[in-house]
């Protein structure tokens with residue numbers, strides 16, 4: 338702690354974990370630092386099946402906890418995929434409360450019934466798709482999904498409807514790279530001059546080969562009106578070794594950024610740290626390499642109960658990503674997608690945390706807390722709703738430029754409401770009446 342203007346400021350965010358933490362995992366206790374640092378070793382040893390959880394942990398996992406994971410896998414929309422890096426950072430002494438375990442390895446006992454108004458595609462991305470793999474909602478910006486494969490699968494993923502392959506509960510059309518379909522996207526963009534900004538997401542840019550990164554980058558950059566490209570990857574947060582040891586991939590990203598600069602265009606990376614527990618010396622080293630190439634990196638976190646829904650954690654996350662030269666950009670309210678009710682927070686909680694975080698560091702390094710409106714209204718600042726019935730957990734919003742004249746609603750998780758409100762939600766007619774009343778109060 339240090340003293341500034343009578344305020345104690347923790348400097349803990351400057352400490353980057355650098356111990357041999359993976360050696361706590363029985364199967365990896367003899368894995369050397371060199372092996373663990375190798376991206377190929379990380380890929381080869383990623384956890385992809387529930388049985389592997391038990392295999393690598395041996396007697397460090399309690400049988401009842403293991404069965405709790407097995408039970409969850411029968412009902413959740415996401416498969417398991419976890420890098421050894423993130424798996425070893427989980428707190429296996431207290432797995433029920435570990436913020437990393439909660440993000441990637443659900444347990445049945447913590448799952449809650451989905452909200453009645455949840456949707457598999459809550460942001461209506463598919464409805465705004467003029468050609469496959471491309472969502473065009475904002476006038477000058479598009480979302481390009483060239484793959485639906487990721488280096489990890491997150492329980493809270495907004496695209497669990499397509500990402501990560503079918504599960505027992507959900508049939509999906511997961512797809513990998515498909516150059517022919519990408520060419521149709523480039524054709525659409527070439528004949529759509531209002532588009533200046535392309536988010537290349539998915540899926541995850543980490544799962545594209547060096548040649549695919551170059552192909553996508555070069556084809557987008559040669560479209561005259563495209564001015565900005567964002568490559569989205571959670572990779573730096575969950576698998577920093579790839580930045581450090583996959584030179585082909587890294588050089589491809591650097592070359593696309595340099596080509597963009599030569600054209601007077603911006604190519605940046607958007608990453609996705611949601612918990613300070615994901616951050617180690619490896620994250621810092623990966624960011625040092627990226628920063629040395631002059632590449633801008635921004636962070637988008639998702640607000641999740643038991644992961645980062647307290648001021649102390651969010652302040653630490655904000656400061657620590659800022660310290661690594663990553664600009665905290667957004668913190669999202671959790672989308673209303675299946676299998677995630679236990680991870681959602683109320684809108685008021687989002688507002689309160691944003692209020693507390695603002696002012697703890699420089700404004701340009703402070704994330705904007707947003708709600709991505711169900712139904713496709715786009716991202717709105719958490720405090721910009723038209724009306725908020727906090728008692729019943731109903732907020733009403735507009736998106737004047739994106740969808741003029743329309744109203745959108747976001748709902749707090751029902752289990753966080755008082756008992757009488759919970760009762761009201763249990764009756765479909767009363768529930769519809771409450772929503773209609775909230776919309777009326779908002780002027781609709």
Ligand code: SF4
Nearest residue numbers: 487490491494540571
């Ligand atoms: S990395 Fe992103 S796209 Fe992939 S599962 Fe996680 S949240 Fe979804």
